[in-house]
Amino acid sequence: TQLLEQSPQFLSIQEGENLTVYCNSSSVFSSLQWYRQEPGEGPVLLVTVVTGGEVKKLKRLTFQFGDARKDSSLHITAAQPGDTGLYLCAGVMIKAAGNKLTFGGGTRVLVKP
């Protein structure tokens, strides 16, 4: 059982549609990060959220950290083929040694033109 559960595991949508990816846990995190990973490459940081209830926007991407700091969501508006990739949430658990990251299993997003 993973500490961070991502859903859905796979999402296939048409260009122009919206999508939401969820990241849930029963544990509290001091911070949470979202990454996007292309095949054969390392994860690339999209955003870090630290405060419960925080909302951050990055162009068409909106990230939210739950009030209790146990969950997060990523919403993409008007998805484009360039948004295709593996989206990973990763959190730093309270008192985690060295602020090591605990990752979710990832959500694979495919945006078809």
Added chain:
Amino acid sequence: DTGVSQDPRHKITKRGQNVTFRCDPISEHNRLYWYRQTLGQGPEFLTYFQNEAQLEKSRLLSDRFSAERPKGSFSTLEIQRTEQGDSAMYLCASSVAGRYTDTQYFGPGTRLTVL
């Protein structure tokens, strides 16, 4: 580009051989992490360094694995007597230590295939 670099990008080896990977972090980042990612999964923490000190090792890191960061800059991860189950992407990340969170920047990874 002064991001995290890893070498080699790909390594194919036969079972029982030893392999060594190198990671060069972002300059002046005092923390360096190693993660392992198997196909279709998220990365899993292996170990981390603050400067040259290795401060935590995951239970995933068996005694066949050893990591070093001798001068607090680059790091190496060695796997002895490789097994097919070691096949994975090995990711390195670096950060500047923060009180509650570090923003970790990842390298491109080393893909290991054990035949």
